[in-house]
Amino acid sequence: MSLLTIIILLVLLLNTIAAIFTVLRSVRDISTTWAWLLVLIFLPVIGFGIYLFAGRGLSTKKVHAIQTEYRRGTKAFVAMQKHANTHGRLLPAAVTSTAAKELTTLFLNTASAPVLGDNSVDLFFDGKKKFAKLFEDIEAATDHVFVEYYTFYNDELGNQFRDLLIKKAKQGVKVLVLYDAWGSLGANKKFWAPLLAAGAKAEAYFSSQHLITDFRLNYRLHRKIVVIDDDIGFIGGFNVGDQYVSRKKKFGFWRDTHLRIRGNTVYALKVQFLMDWNATVPDDQAEPYDIDVAPLSPENLATRHLHLGSAPMQIVASGPDSSAQQIKYGYVKMIASATKSIRLQTPYLIPDDTAMDALITAALAGIDVQVMVPDMPDHPFIFRATQYYANYLSRYGIKIYHYQNGFLHAKTLVIDDVVASVGSANFDIRSFKLNFEVNAFIYDAKIAEQLTAAFDEDLKHSQLLTPALIKSQGHWLRFKQYFSRLLSPVL
Incomplete structure (x- = not known):
């Protein structure tokens, strides 16, 4: 072997060892660990520059x-x-939804958020x-x-x-x-x-x-x-x-x-x-x-x-300063509590396994699950990852709609037209774990119905994702979707 080849192999070996040491010395979930290993190993040296700015935990x-x-x-x-x-611990007597009562208790326990x-x-x-x-x-x-x-x-x-x-x-x-x-x-x-x-x-x-x-x-x-x-x-x-x-x-x-x-x-x-x-x-x-x-x-x-x-409600914040993913817990609890319908709007659909399983379980249980995402990107990798998860979730009977009247940036979740969430948190791993977010969880049927009506109006400007549309996606597009999905824990 030439001297140049030996040097390159040595650099790659040292890079791989350093990558493993760098990622494994911090406690992370498995998907995030593998995503960072991919970045550090397949982008030698450059990957460490990316990690320096984007991979380290909060001080x-x-x-x-x-x-x-x-x-x-x-x-x-x-x-x-x-x-x-007024201690803000009880819902008004008029609110009888089991989902609302359980959700308020969840947020009192995880976020100290009064009703x-x-x-x-x-x-x-x-x-x-x-x-x-x-x-x-x-x-x-x-x-x-x-x-x-x-x-x-x-x-x-x-x-x-x-x-x-x-x-x-x-x-x-x-x-x-x-x-x-x-x-x-x-x-x-x-x-x-x-x-x-x-x-x-x-x-x-x-x-x-x-x-x-x-x-x-x-x-x-x-x-x-x-x-x-x-x-x-x-x-x-x-x-x-x-x-x-x-x-x-x-x-x-x-x-x-x-x-x-x-x-x-x-x-x-x-x-x-x-x-x-x-x-x-x-x-x-x-x-x-x-x-x-x-x-x-x-x-x-x-x-x-x-x-x-x-309009009783709770203001719930979450962020990387806490291991409890309060807003994600709320989303998952709402989805699991639904008995009739789930209406979700999010610009970025990159759920972790827990959130994804909640949607799939609801759909397989006969709940009408409708998810609306944009039909245009504002971040290319995130958009392709969103496409991947949209394709995947549609296999389980979840209706995925691509909004085509501009860009959809709403972050709303409504279950059974009685409980709703509106705020800054997307339905993605970044909002669940990395960003400082805040949402209002609302226990008012009138507001929930208004949000459902807005969703239904948006359906007039949306296209349902069908097996035929998925099949028509080219090989290069599918590659970009799969590659972006691998990076989804760090997007």
Whole structure:
């Protein structure tokens, strides 16, 4: 053998040994372990560069900061409820669904998430309408505006949003903005400088100045929360950018789902935001949880003319700081509890074995399972992996629909038209394990029926995946699907 051949073989051998040592020294599930081994072995040297930024776990310091703030926030919220004489542990008597009762117990045990009633909810499926209402609500703010988004684009909508926040900050309103550094690459220091100059604050969630030694690309803040004056809260799937108001030709109409909430649940959103904020900033910049007020009392709600006794829900957050995959547990429990129908919308369909088995089991048990995914990519590998799982699940009688009226970004799950979930979490491994997510789980038949009606309307613009369509997919496309599926645990 030539010297060059020996060197190459030696490098490959050392690379393989290093890959095995690197991956196996961390506790991971088997699928993730094999996915990273594939990356490190088949991309010699380069794979380690990818792993450096995307494969390492959260630092112990960051996990401690998150968990410490979680305990503080939970303790404050429990105290607030006790002071208001409403402990948020029981559903209203009108809610008799066994699925709802079991789901609420699950979240009390895994996420310390109280059931909060006395809410009024507006649904938004169009970004133009959602942001028009959001901006109107921010315009009317008199005390504070707390904003948390995965993506802020430096484009027309992003600048419009930022400029509105600048205006409110100059009026003396407290403005706090939390965003993801990787998801908001265009929103750099120059973008935020005018907002900071106006007296507001903007922070990247767990950004690090030591990009080589402490940068974790794989763990993203994917939550979308806005809280205005402790009176109005927003949660759902829309980010901030022109594509989310259907201004990008590449995507066309952007179909998403978002909630506007008034009532007790606003305080759960506020506490979640403050936990994220306080875990990010130094202790001397932390915000108080305001536990000395009684915002949950019926008297307080009555003064704001809210409809008491409506739309009970739980705000459930999950993330890589905890081994409990709270939102995934909720999805699986909902699917297992269904007796008639399951309606799931997700832009990324990359379930782990547990979630996939739940869908298959439901379908084989005679439940009408319908899943809607986009018919166009925004991330090529993720789109091909979604196609793979769509093809696979359709074999078991699950109806897979490809939405063709633009891009489907909604993250909704409805069972039996009585229990629903809306939030930031996709039905994929990344949302289950790697991202910081937040969802509203809603125990209100009227809202569930509205979401089902929206799903049925979307069916008019969707194509059912059939065996003939799967058979027509070419060999190259099938290869890309299978290859992407191998990488699905780390996508």
